[in-house]
Amino acid sequence: MLLVSAHSLVIAAASSSGDKTNNFLIPNGTFVFEWIVFILVVVFLAKKVIPRITAMVDARQAAIQKQFEEAEATRARLEKAEREYAEALAETKREATRLREQAQAERAQIVEEARSEAQVRVEEMLANAEQRIATERQQTILALRAEIGELATTLAERVVHDALREDARQRKLVEDFIAGVGAGELAEQS
Amino acid sequence: MIAPSLAPLPAADISVGDHPTFHFVGLSFNYDTMYTTVLAAVVTVAFLMYVARKATSGVPSRVQIITETVLTQARNYVEEAVGHDVPAWLVPFGATLFFFILFCNWLGWIPSGHHPERLAPPTADVNLVYALAFTVVVLYTYLGVSRKGGRYVGDWFTAKPAIRRPILVLEQVVNPLSLSLRLFGNIFAGGIMLGVIALLPFYLFPLYGLADFGWRIFDSGLIAPIQAFIFSFLTILYFGFAVAEEH
Numbered sequence: 001m002l003l004v005s006a007h008s009l010v011i012a013a014a015s016s017s018g019d020k021t022n023n024f025l026i027p028n029g030t031f032v033f034e035w036i037v038f039i040l041v042v043v044f045l046a047k048k049v050i051p052r053i054t055a056m057v058d059a060r061q062a063a064i065q066k067q068f069e070e071a072e073a074t075r076a077r078l079e080k081a082e083r084e085y086a087e088a089l090a091e092t093k094r095e096a097t098r099l100r101e102q103a104q105a106e107r108a109q110i111v112e113e114a115r116s117e118a119q120v121r122v123e124e125m126l127a128n129a130e131q132r133i134a135t136e137r138q139q140t141i142l143a144l145r146a147e148i149g150e151l152a153t154t155l156a157e158r159v160v161h162d163a164l165r166e167d168a169r170q171r172k173l174v175e176d177f178i179a180g181v182g183a184g185e186l187a188e189q190s
Numbered sequence: 191m192i193a194p195s196l197a198p199l200p201a202a203d204i205s206v207g208d209h210p211t212f213h214f215v216g217l218s219f220n221y222d223t224m225y226t227t228v229l230a231a232v233v234t235v236a237f238l239m240y241v242a243r244k245a246t247s248g249v250p251s252r253v254q255i256i257t258e259t260v261l262t263q264a265r266n267y268v269e270e271a272v273g274h275d276v277p278a279w280l281v282p283f284g285a286t287l288f289f290f291i292l293f294c295n296w297l298g299w300i301p302s303g304h305h306p307e308r309l310a311p312p313t314a315d316v317n318l319v320y321a322l323a324f325t326v327v328v329l330y331t332y333l334g335v336s337r338k339g340g341r342y343v344g345d346w347f348t349a350k351p352a353i354r355r356p357i358l359v360l361e362q363v364v365n366p367l368s369l370s371l372r373l374f375g376n377i378f379a380g381g382i383m384l385g386v387i388a389l390l391p392f393y394l395f396p397l398y399g400l401a402d403f404g405w406r407i408f409d410s411g412l413i414a415p416i417q418a419f420i421f422s423f424l425t426i427l428y429f430g431f432a433v434a435e436e437h
Contacts, residue, residue: 029217046282
């Protein structure tokens, strides 16, 4: 090995032209020993020691991965539940709207039906009333006619009673009157 | 490191780069580097075993978080550079490189009990950084050849535009060399800085403790982790280059 002085190191550089033995950049037998030691270290560590540490790293990463996946699955479930909830809510709202519309339609229909039924009843009642009025009028007319007949008869009897004694001309007047009443009755019935 | 000198510009020897050696089957061995390398290896293994034993998939401790961060970062870089279809050893390899280099770099804090007074990081010795880079090259070449077969080498000579071809060939030498020497240079220079600080002239002597401590904080807090990161990050990138398909 070269013995280097402070001067040669600091001022110049290491010079290999010394009268000493070897350049220190040339390896010697130590190389073989160093190589064997290093190979032993590498083989032992690579086979026995480092795999154990690597296994721990992998186990931890697997655990983290698993946790991450579980969190992901939970998140997916939550999202699904939220989506379903929103869908159910929307469905309920649609259903409510539909029911309300249906109820309104039914109400309108019921009102319409009631109105038309009332109309029919009103018309029936009107018809009945008219019928009854007509009947009563008829009866009234008949009753009146009978009464008029009686009155006329009574009047005629009186007139006849007085006039028969007077002259034939008055008797004719009464007969004309009675004939007129009979014709009026016939015209009324037709 | 040597004790602070009172001489203005002493010719004191800075022992960085110098290693006590012994010889065995014709090769020289730096036994200080061997010792510190084994120490760093033991610390690395002990640290990671401690983390693995205490590891939990529940709430992790602080060291577990740090370790897991390094591992997951390594995995991210590997997936980015090489793709998902990667050999199982690549991420542990990158992470081991990071921790091992980091603990090597930090060994400079430990008192040695003799001269130099603190341990020299083994990464300040080319033998270790070359060994690391050699392993990296062997592994990424293996991966590249197993993926692409003969095209792994063939691509260097058929790449378009043609100007890339010599660069690709050159890279095969430059990448491992720059990878190793960058780490070595940074850590080696950190030791030299301590030596230079120790040589402050006597009238700046009051600054010695501050400069020494400040540099150690900077060196261990910033340079050591950054260099460990760069080495392992570039390693992963080179694996990416090795399997990248030419378009």
